[in-house]
Amino acid sequence: MSAALADQGRRAKEASRVLALASTSTKDASLHRAAELLVERSAEVIAANAEDVARAEARGTTATVVDRLRLSPDRVEAMAAGLRQVAALADPVGEVVEGWVRPNGLRIERVRVPLGVVAIVYENRPNVTSDAFGLCLKSGNAAFLRGSSGAISSNLAIASVLRQALADVGLPADALVLVDDTSREAAVEFMRLRDSIDVLIPRGGPSLIAAILEHATVPYLIDGDGNCHVYVDAAADLAMAQAIVVNAKTQRPSVCNAAESLVVHESVAEAFLPALAKELAGVELVGDDASRAIEPSIGPAGAGDFATEFLDLKMSVAVVGSLDAAIDHVNRHSSGHSEAIVTGDLAAATRFTTEVDAAAVLVNASTRFVDGERFGFGAEIGISTQKLHARGPMGLRELTTTKYVVQGDGHVV
Numbered sequence: 001m002s003a004a005l006a007d008q009g010r011r012a013k014e015a016s017r018v019l020a021l022a023s024t025s026t027k028d029a030s031l032h033r034a035a036e037l038l039v040e041r042s043a044e045v046i047a048a049n050a051e052d053v054a055r056a057e058a059r060g061t062t063a064t065v066v067d068r069l070r071l072s073p074d075r076v077e078a079m080a081a082g083l084r085q086v087a088a089l090a091d092p093v094g095e096v097v098e099g100w101v102r103p104n105g106l107r108i109e110r111v112r113v114p115l116g117v118v119a120i121v122y123e124n125r126p127n128v129t130s131d132a133f134g135l136c137l138k139s140g141n142a143a144f145l146r147g148s149s150g151a152i153s154s155n156l157a158i159a160s161v162l163r164q165a166l167a168d169v170g171l172p173a174d175a176l177v178l179v180d181d182t183s184r185e186a187a188v189e190f191m192r193l194r195d196s197i198d199v200l201i202p203r204g205g206p207s208l209i210a211a212i213l214e215h216a217t218v219p220y221l222i223d224g225d226g227n228c229h230v231y232v233d234a235a236a237d238l239a240m241a242q243a244i245v246v247n248a249k250t251q252r253p254s255v256c257n258a259a260e261s262l263v264v265h266e267s268v269a270e271a272f273l274p275a276l277a278k279e280l281a282g283v284e285l286v287g288d289d290a291s292r293a294i295e296p297s298i299g300p301a302g303a304g305d306f307a308t309e310f311l312d313l314k315m316s317v318a319v320v321g322s323l324d325a326a327i328d329h330v331n332r333h334s335s336g337h338s339e340a341i342v343t344g345d346l347a348a349a350t351r352f353t354t355e356v357d358a359a360a361v362l363v364n365a366s367t368r369f370v371d372g373e374r375f376g377f378g379a380e381i382g383i384s385t386q387k388l389h390a391r392g393p394m395g396l397r398e399l400t401t402t403k404y405v406v407q408g409d410g411h412v413v
Contacts, residue, residue, distance in 0.1 A: 009196025
């Protein structure tokens with residue numbers, strides 16, 4: 001075990017004990033100060049980011065990955081706005097979830113408390129550094145972060161700003177610890193810091209998730225991939241369906257809540273698919289035989305296309321004969337992230353939301369709404385596709401656990 005990495009974990013653990021006792025006003029002051037400093041020092045952050053972007057482009061990195069990496073004045077302002085939004089949210093720490101009195105007079109309460117040290121491994125998304133810091137801080141947790149080598153200059157610059165904000169309000173700077181060793185060996189060691197890390201959250205693609213499953217010995221929450229479907233039902237308003245599909249696929253195709261798969265009921269497919277294909281000009285459509293018979297611009301789907309998160313301007317298309325077939329197709333290929341139905345039939349909507357197994361199920365709305373900020377949580381830490389202990393967008397409450405506080409008056413068993 002690297003002595004430097006173990007020391008960083010120890011420092012984060014010590015800081016977490018201070019944060020667990022910090023007042024809401026102090027935490028909020030730090031968040032507002034961090035937002036101010038991000039804007040004040042945005043030129044410094046963007047200059048560091050430009051180094052990462054230049055290296056990525058020189059390596060021939062795809063445009064979608066570069067888009068995730070790139071910062072601009074607007075994106076830095078959005079990071080600052082996210083911190084302000086988190087400051088405005090209710091502090092979950094100390095919330096009494098439930099309480100009751102036993103017949104013998106014993107009083108029992110279940111109270112929210114921080115997790116401790118929340119470790120996050122993430123890829124080329126420097127905004128995650130700020131988002132993770134904000135949510136961890138407000139929920140009383142130390143943020144122990146390990147970003148990618150491709151974003152290291154950006155992450156170091158952002159972390160410097162955030163650590164200054166902590167110090168400015170009297171909180172330990174080690175409430176945010178960024179690992180600067182981006183080697184694979186350090187990543188594996190990071191996943192095994194059982195003495196320091198209370199929960200590990202990976203934010204990245206299949207290779208990162210596979211590494212967590214293989215190497216991690218600390219508790220973890222999987223921020224999984226998003227093979228999100230939109231099902232256009234027989235009773236759909238086709239104009240509405242078209243708008244939803246276009247938005248879900250093209251508004252920002254490089255994110256996990258973008259739609260990757262389209263399922264269309266056969267009774268509306270002939271009217272819907274040709275018109276949609278025109279609106280999705282520039283999107284590569286691949287589909288089954290039924291969809292290709294209706295719309296010639298749809299190419300043949302490969303063996304794994306119906307279960308693939310493309311994160312690009314590509315979409316799979318399937319035509320089904322019934323709601324049962326649609327639900328079966330979605331459940332068979334879903335990654336458990338977000339699935340949508342477009343329909344005017346309440347019974348169909350109810351069956352879809354009841355029978356589809358996913359973290360979020362939407363009726364007549366784009367999958368792009370499955371997001372911590374759009375749910376009112378502030379900037380999320382990720383979107384869990386697990387079922388324990390959190391599922392869906394992970395905001396402040398999902399970064400806490402509970403403990404029982406039991407009060408008696410000389411009670412003995």
